[in-house]
Amino acid sequence: MGFRLGLRRGLLGRRVSPEVQNPNAVAVAVLLPRQAAVDPSRSLVILGRRRLEATEQREREEEMPTLTKLYSLEEAARHNTADDCWVVVDGKIYDVTKYLDDHPGGADVLLEVTGKDAKEEFDDAGHSESAKELMQDYFIGELDPTPNIPEMEVFRKEQDVNFASKLMANAAQYWPIPATVVGISVVIAVLYARQK
Numbered sequence: 360m361g362f363r364l365g366l367r368r369g370l371l372g373r374r375v376s377p378e379v380q381n382p383n384a385v386a387v388a389v390l391l392p393r394q395a396a397v398d399p400s401r402s403l404v405i406l407g408r409r410r411l412e413a414t415e416q417r418e419r420e421e422e423m424p425t426l427t428k429l430y431s432l433e434e435a436a437r438h439n440t441a442d443d444c445w446v447v448v449d450g451k452i453y454d455v456t457k458y459l460d461d462h463p464g465g466a467d468v469l470l471e472v473t474g475k476d477a478k479e480e481f482d483d484a485g486h487s488e489s490a491k492e493l494m495q496d497y498f499i500g501e502l503d504p505t506p507n508i509p510e511m512e513v514f515r516k517e518q519d520v521n522f523a524s525k526l527m528a529n530a531a532q533y534w535p536i537p538a539t540v541v542g543i544s545v546v547i548a549v550l551y552a553r554q555k
């Protein structure tokens with residue numbers, strides 16, 4: 360028994376099948392469950408399958424819509440102090456409050472660009488790829504792309520709940536008219552009756 364085979368036996372704690380002669384197989388074999396480890400060709404298939412599954416899972420996750428908080432520019436603009444500072448770069452909003460003191464470009468430049476999309480200023484500063492990666496730590500949401508729709512005015516017909524009582528009150532104002540009509544009718548009727 361050669362040194363390598365002995366090592367393999369020690370590592371795997373079991374008899375290694377004689378086909379496992381390829382020294383590269385050891386690396387694969389020790390990482391895998393024992394029954395898989397004895398057959399390196401099978402191990403590689405399992406490894407390949409797992410990698411494929413992981414890739415498919417990642418692809419599925421990437422396809423899934425992620426929930427992003429949306430803010431209006433007005434809302435973002437309200438966070439414009441050293442204690443509460445949001446910057447907008449290319450439609451994305453970053454809460455840089457905790458980064459102000461560490462920003463190599465200084466806190467002032469960040470405070471100066473609040474309330475607008477600072478893509479141009481950000482690009483002009485020539486940020487490195489690592490700066491762009493670092494930004495992700497401060498990402499909190501995106502600008503709401505929907506246009507500001509003026510609040511719809513809701514026309515509601517005033518429901519006149521006291522309609523009947525109002526009618527009565529109005530009618531009471533005009534009581535002399537029907538009274539006069541009735542009075543005249545009575546006088547005419549009396550005169551007519553006397554003539555007969």
Ligand code: HEM
Nearest residue numbers: 446453463464468477480481484485486487490493494497
């Ligand atoms: C979350 C947002 C930001 C992060 C994480 C960030 C990060 C950085 C980093 C790491 C640097 C050092 C240079 C580099 O690695 O590229 C830098 C430099 C700088 N940044 Fe930012 N930055 C941000 C936003 C901004 C914005 C909005 C402005 C807009 C004015 C700005 C202006 C500058 C300037 C002027 C420099 C100095 C460039 C120089 O001295 O060469 N940064 N920033």
